[in-house]
Each structure stands twice: as C-alpha cells, then as structure tokens.
Amino acid sequence: MRLRARTLLTPLALTAVLATAACGSSGSSGTGGGQASGSASGDACAPVAGDQLVVLRDDKQLQNADNIVPAVNSATATASPAVVTTLNAVSAALTTEDLIRMNAAVDVQRQSAADVAAAYVQDNGLADGVSGGSGPIVVGGSNFTESTVLANVYADVLTAAGFQATVQEVGNRELYLQALRSGQIQVFPEYLSTAADFINRLPDVNGPDAESIASSDVDATLSALRPIAQQVGLIFGAPSEATDQNAFAVTRELADQLGVTTLSELADACGDGSLVLGGPPECPERPQCQPGLADTYGLSFASFTELDAGGPLTKAAIQQGEVSIGLVFSSDGALAQG
Amino acid sequence: MLSAAGGVVLAVDEAPNPWIDPSYVTSNWEPILRYLGEHVRLTVAAVVIGALIAFPLALLARRSRYLAGPVLGLSTLIYTIPSLAMFAFVAPVTGLSAATVLIGLVLYSLVILVRNFLAGLQSVPDDVREAARGMGYGPVRMLWQVELPLALPSVMAGLRIATVSTVALVTVGVIVGHGGLGQLITGGFNANFYRAEIVTGALGCVLLALLADLLLAGVEKALTPWTRRARA
Numbered sequence: 142m143r144l145r146a147r148t149l150l151t152p153l154a155l156t157a158v159l160a161t162a163a164c165g166s167s168g169s170s171g172t173g174g175g176q177a178s179g180s181a182s183g184d185a186c187a188p189v190a191g192d193q194l195v196v197l198r199d200d201k202q203l204q205n206a207d208n209i210v211p212a213v214n215s216a217t218a219t220a221s222p223a224v225v226t227t228l229n230a231v232s233a234a235l236t237t238e239d240l241i242r243m244n245a246a247v248d249v250q251r252q253s254a255a256d257v258a259a260a261y262v263q264d265n266g267l268a269d270g271v272s273g274g275s276g277p278i279v280v281g282g283s284n285f286t287e288s289t290v291l292a293n294v295y296a297d298v299l300t301a302a303g304f305q306a307t308v309q310e311v312g313n314r315e316l317y318l319q320a321l322r323s324g325q326i327q328v329f330p331e332y333l334s335t336a337a338d339f340i341n342r343l344p345d346v347n348g349p350d351a352e353s354i355a356s357s358d359v360d361a362t363l364s365a366l367r368p369i370a371q372q373v374g375l376i377f378g379a380p381s382e383a384t385d386q387n388a389f390a391v392t393r394e395l396a397d398q399l400g401v402t403t404l405s406e407l408a409d410a411c412g413d414g415s416l417v418l419g420g421p422p423e424c425p426e427r428p429q430c431q432p433g434l435a436d437t438y439g440l441s442f443a444s445f446t447e448l449d450a451g452g453p454l455t456k457a458a459i460q461q462g463e464v465s466i467g468l469v470f471s472s473d474g475a476l477a478q479g
Numbered sequence: 480m481l482s483a484a485g486g487v488v489l490a491v492d493e494a495p496n497p498w499i500d501p502s503y504v505t506s507n508w509e510p511i512l513r514y515l516g517e518h519v520r521l522t523v524a525a526v527v528i529g530a531l532i533a534f535p536l537a538l539l540a541r542r543s544r545y546l547a548g549p550v551l552g553l554s555t556l557i558y559t560i561p562s563l564a565m566f567a568f569v570a571p572v573t574g575l576s577a578a579t580v581l582i583g584l585v586l587y588s589l590v591i592l593v594r595n596f597l598a599g600l601q602s603v604p605d606d607v608r609e610a611a612r613g614m615g616y617g618p619v620r621m622l623w624q625v626e627l628p629l630a631l632p633s634v635m636a637g638l639r640i641a642t643v644s645t646v647a648l649v650t651v652g653v654i655v656g657h658g659g660l661g662q663l664i665t666g667g668f669n670a671n672f673y674r675a676e677i678v679t680g681a682l683g684c685v686l687l688a689l690l691a692d693l694l695l696a697g698v699e700k701a702l703t704p705w706t707r708r709a710r711a
Contacts, residue, residue, distance in 0.1 A: 248671035251496075253507060281575075284653060284662075285669040310662060311575050312654035316567070320575040453672035475671065 186399065186411035187443075190462030191392030194475065197466070198403040199388065203437045204429055205334030205355040206362055207386035209235060209291060211378040212331040214324045218376040223273035224328065225378045227302040228295060232381035234265050235294075240287060240383045240472045247286045248475075254286065255308075258293030267294070268301035278304045281311045281326035285450065287385060287472065291330035299328070313423075314339055322374045333359065333380050337366035338428065340373060353428060385472040387429050387451075392459055395466075404438050407466070414441040419464030421450035430468060500675035507676075511663070515683060517577070518659025521652070522645045522691070525581055529588030529641060536589070537596035538622075550593060558590040562651040570655050580652035587648055588641040595637025599630030632706070635699035639692050646688040650680075660684050 211228035218225050239261065246257045262268055278299055282292025289310065296306035309326050311317040318339065320326050334355030341347050341354045346369050354365040359380055370377050389404060396402065399410040407416075424430035425445055434440040446463065448454040451470040459467040469475075504511060536554075540547040560568075565583045573579045603626045611625045627634075650661025658665070663680030667673040700707070 248673075251503075251670075251673060251675075253510075254670075255510075281656075284656070284665055286671070289666075309575065310653075310656040312656065316570050316575060316655060319571060323574065325574045325576070449668070452669055454668075457672075 184415045185413055186395070186407075186416040186465050188417055188459075188462040188465045189392055189395040189398060190460065191394035192460055193393040194390040194456065194459060194469065195393050195396045195402075196388045196390045196469070196471065197396070197401065197407055200403040200405050201437050202357050203404070203433045204357075204386045204388070205338075205353075206357050206359045206384060207332040207334050208359055208380040208382070208384045209240070210331050210333045210336070210363075210380040211295065212321060212329045212336060212370075213376045213378065214321055214327045215371065215374045215376050216324055217278065217327040221274060221276070221278075221304075223271075223302055224278065224299065224304070225376060227271045227274065227298055228328065229379040230271055231267060231294060231298050232379045234267060235381040235383040237383045237385075237472060239265075240385060243290045244286055244472055247290060254289040255293050258290050259297055261290075261294055262297045262301070267298050271298060271302035274299060274303035276304060278306045278328060279309050279326045280306055281309050281317050281321060281329040283314075283317065284310050284312060285452065287470075288330060295328055295330055331377070332385065333366070333377075334362050334386075335429070336370075336377070337362050340366065340369055340375070343373060346373060385470050388469050388471040389434070389466050390456075390459060390469045391466045392462070404434070404440070408438040408440045411440065414443055416440060416442045416466055417444050417446060417464045418442045418466055419446040419448045419455050419458045420468035421455075422447045424468060496672070496674050498674045498678050503673075503675035504679055507679075511679060511683070514660050514662050514680075515687070517657065518646070518649050518661075518684070518687060521577060521580055521584060521649050521657070521659055522642060522687075525584035525588055525645050525649075526638060526642050528581070529585045529592050529645075530638065532585065533589055533592035533596055533637075536593050537600060540593065540597050541600050547597070551597070554590040554593050557586045562587070562648055563654065566651060566654050575655045575657075577652075577657040579655045580649065580657045583652075584645050584648055588645055591641040591644065592637050595633050595640070596630070599633030599637075600626060602633060603629045628703075631703050632699070635695060635702070639695045639699075642691045642695060643688045646684055646691060650684060660687070 209232070211225070211232065213224055213228070243257050243261060246252050247254050280292045280296045280299065282289045289308075292308045292310075296308045299306040311320065311326065314335075317326065317329065321329050337355045338353050341351050342349050354369075355362045363377065363380060367377060391401075391407075399407065401407045401410055418424070418431060418434070420430055421427075424447075425432070427433075431442070431445060435442075446458065448458050448464070448467065451468055451473060455464075455467040455469060456473075456475055458464045459469075536550050540550040562583065565586070566579055569579045569582050573582065607625065607629065608621065611621045616625060649659045650664060652658035653661045653665045656662075660680040660683040663676050663683070667676030667678075667680065670676065
C-alpha cells in the first residue's frame with residue numbers, strides 16, 4: 142500500500158510542480174529574491190499560503206506500516222473464536238482504495254458513516270459466509286471518519302455473523318486501549334504499527350522508553366506485536382492490505398519555492414530552523430511525528446502549532462499559511478484535489 | 480491523469496457545504512434524537528445529583544464560618560480544573576461510560592449550586608427565623624416550611640444557571656464518546672468540517688439550554704406565587 146499511495150501521490154506532486162513552473166515563471170524572480178534574503182535572516186521555510194496541498198515523500202521511511210488490523214479483547218476472542226475469523230474476512234477484502242472511497246463518501250459526499258459502511262459490506266458481500274456468533278459485542282471507533290466507518294463495517298459484519306454488535310465512539314488511544322483491555326469495548330479497528338509501539342511502551346509492558354518494535358515490514362511488526370498484545374489481554378487478527386499512515390503536507394507554493402518533493406530535500410532547504418509544524422496536540426511526543434522528523438530527517442522547527450490529527454484545522458492551517466508543514470493522513474481525499 | 484483518481488479528487492470547497500441544511504436533520508433524525516436523549520439524560524441527572532449533594536453542603540457551610548470556607552473553596556477549586564482534564568482524570572477509573580461524564584458534570588455543578596443555596600439560606604431574615612422559633616418550629620420544620628420557601632428564588636436561580644452551564648459542558652464528554660449533541664459537533668469537525676452537522680449540534684445545545692431555562696423559570700413561578708402577588 143505504501144507503494145500504491147506513493148504512485149498515486151508522486152504524479153500528482155509532479156503535475157503540481159510542472160503546472161506552477163509554467164505559469165509562475167513571471168513572478169519567480171521576485172520570489173527567488175525574497176527567498177534568498179529570507180534564508181539569510183532565517184525565514185526561508187516560513188509558511189506560504191496556497192490551496193493545493195502536496196505530500197512530501199517519506200524517502201527515509203519514517204512512517205511504519207500502519208495497516209488496518211482488528212484488535213480484539215482476549216477474553217472475548219477466546220469465548221467466541223468467530224469474532225476473529227469474521228474480522229479476518231474483512232481484512233482479506235479491505236484495500237486502501239476502499240478506504241479512500243469510503244472516506245470521500247463521508248467527508249466529501251456527506252453520507253453518514255453508517256450508510257457508507259453498510260453499502261460497503263453489501264457491495265463486497267462481506268455479510269455472506271460469516272457465522273458462529275452470538276451475544277452482544279461492542280465495537281469501538283475513534284472519532285474520525287475512517288475509524289467510525291471501519292467500526293461500522295466491523296459491527297455490520299459481526300451482526301451478519303450472529304452477534305448483536307453496537308458501535309461505541311471513543312476518544313484517543315490512551316483512553317480506549319484501556320477500555321479494550323478491560324473488556325468495556327471488545328473490538329477495535331487498529332493501525333498495526335501505531336498500536337504495536339503504543340502497547341510496547343505501556344508502563345506494564347516495556348515502559349515508555351522502550352525501542353520501537355514497528356517497522357515498514359508488516360510481518361515483522363505483527364510478530365513483534367502479538368506476544369506483548371497477549372500479555373496485556375489483546376489479540377490482533379490478520380492485517381488488511383489497506384493502510385492509512387501519517388504523511389506530511391506543505392502547500393504547492395512552498396514546495397515550489399523551495400524546490401522540494403521529499404522530506405530529505407526539505408531538511409536540506411530548511412536548515413535555518415524556520416519551519417512551523419502543525420499537528421495533533423500529542424505530535425511533540427509521538428515518535429512518528431515531531432521527534433521522528435527531527436531524528437530521521439534532521440528537521441528543526443521554529444515552533445509547533447497544536448491543531449488536529451490530519452483534520453480540517455490542520456489542512457486549513459497549511460492552506461492559510463499558518464503552518465509550513467502539517468500532519469495529514471495519506472488516505473485523505475483532500476490531498477488529491479486537482 | 481487527475482480524473483483517473485475518481486471521486487477522490489473532489490476538492491473540499493467544491494462540494495456544497497451549507498451551514499444550514501434541513502436535509503441533514505431529516506436524513507439523520509435517528510442519531511440526532513439518540514444524542515439529544517443522552518444530552519438531556521446527562522443534564523438532568525447531573526443537576527439532580529448535584530442539587531442532592533449541594534444542599535447538605537450548603538447547610539453544613541451555613542452552620543459555621545470555619546466550614547463555609549473549605550466547602551466553598553473546594554467547590555471553586557474543582558470548578559477551575561479544565562473540563563477536558565477532568566474527564567481524562569475520571570476516565571481511567573470509570574472507563575468509557577456515561578458515568579465518567581456524569582461525575583465531571585456533578586462536580587462542576589456544585590460550585591454554582593452550593594453558593595446559590597447558601598446565599599438563599601443566608602437571605603432569610605433573622606427576625607423571621609426568630610418568629611418561627613417563637614411559634615414552636617423545630618429546626619427541621621423551620622427549614623422546610625420557613626427557610627426553604629424564602630430561599631427558593633436563590634435556589635432556583637442556582638438550578639437555572641447550573642442547568643444551562645451543564646448543557647454546554649456535556650459536549651466535552653466526546654472524549655469518552657458520551658458527549659450528547661457534542662458528538663455531532665466534533666463529528667462534523669472530523670468529517671471534513673461538515674457544517675450542517677456542526678450547526679445541528681451547536682444549535683441543538685443552545686435550544687436545549689433555552690428550553691430548560693424557560694421550563695425552570697416556569698417551575699419557579701409556580702412554586703413562588705407570593706412573589707407575583709406582592710408585585711400586583
């Protein structure tokens with residue numbers, strides 16, 4: 142999926158570069174001058190407003206394989222093995238294209254997450270051939286579109302398998318993982334690498350200072366995750382092909398002004414530390430966010446602005462020139478706007 | 480090449496996204512009612528439980544000045560804890576349940592309720608109390624038949640403020656998934672800034688607060704007929 146996202150986004154970024162290279166030639170000398178004097182005074186990478194967002198390629202593979210994978214409470218999985226087998230059937234069918242399409246259906250076409258999930262289950266025949274379930278089961282979903290849609294997909298398929306599944310909206314991982322361990326919610330659509338590192342760094346596993354066990358290798362990450370997940374009372378099913386991982390976007394104007402398409406090139410161009418980073422409040426602590434950008438790419442930031450996790454605030458802040466670079470999600474439909 | 484990406488290339492601004500969209504309300508009637516129901520249940524439960532706790536606290540605070548300081552100080556101190564932090568503190572104990580939100584809401588309602596109850600009780604003139612005592616009223620009967628009716632305007636004012644502020648605070652419960660109409664507000668934010676959904680949640684909160692305030696104003700009027708007679 143990493144490849145698929147790149148193949149989708151790289152041509153887009155290229156067209157963006159080509160398009161502005163042609164029409165921006167008259168003003169380019171002006172911006173060039175401003176840029177030169179800017180780097181001297183240390184604001185070469187200050188935010189530049191623009192409508193089009195461009196994802197900078199993660200050429201040093203900072204982002205891990207964040208495949209969608211069902212997380213299930215161990216006691217539930219032991220009591221009803223049908224939960225994991227049913228959810229594995231969803232994993233087998235789910236692709237990143239499906240994710241993007243469902244996200245766009247909710248975020249752009251304004252359908253409800255429950256309707257989109259129901260239509261997806263119907264169209265892909267996911268309700269057929271699942272069975273063996275009984276009793277109530279609560280599927281958690283974080284409060285953003287993709288997680289809500291996936292939680293509804295899980296719930297619909299579990300209902301088809303005979304469970305009485307309901308969806309419970311929850312907040313961030315710090316809260317819902319505890320609820321999943323204690324069995325308040327029994328199922329959660331997780332992201333493989335993010336969940337692996339989060340669980341590994343729990344105080345009762347290897348502690349907050351533990352080395353990352355996630356990588357861009359799905360199988361390696363999964364086999365590192367499963368034993369420690371078992372330890373905290375969780376079972377992870379089969380990961381799907383679909384992934385949604387962090388990506389960093391700038392405006393096309395800033396990318397053109399600096400002539401960058403990758404994060405490495407951005408680090409080279411922004412050695413003066415004038416970048417303004419925007420992201421979710423937990424970004425300065427999350428290894429895939431600010432610390433990762435600093436360690437892997439050597440990026441330094443003038444400041445960090447608390448926004449949301451790849452949501453409207455972040456996208457608007459990049460577009461309006463409040464931040465230079467912001468955290469977005471690679472499956473976000475807004476990135477592909479032409 | 481761009482069109483090859485299909486429906487995904489629709490820009491954020493290209494899609495119609497009006498602030499007011501009645502079709503959103505009609506096509507999402509069922510979840511809206513569910514969230515509204517949760518909002519009302521949480522608000523009513525929080526104010527009722529808050530009042531049941533605040534009343535003895537107010538009596539306690541009235542008994543001595545030494546107790547009044549800590550009681551009022553503590554409830555004010557709780558009120559200064561940011562609501563997001565409050566729910567995050569309570570969540571590890573009570574989990575992702577409505578109880579988490581309810582505990583926070585009750586604690587926040589205390590500062591308003593205790594202060595108003597206390598002010599009401601202190602507003603009873605000493606000579607009225609003395610006259611009642613002279614007529615043979617014991618402390619319990621005096622509280623119910625003399626002091627409480629006279630304190631009622633202040634008590635009701637406290638209940639009205641607490642109710643309105645609770646309606647607004649329920650929305651913060653989204654961090655544990657029990658935010659009533661707040662689910663619509665954050666849901667709209669997270670669904671690519673769906674204005675109709677955000678407005679429905681926000682407007683719902685405002686209307687609910689207004690309605691609750693009117694209702695309690697009516698109750699107050701019905702309970703204190705003498706205030707109208709005096710004015711007439």
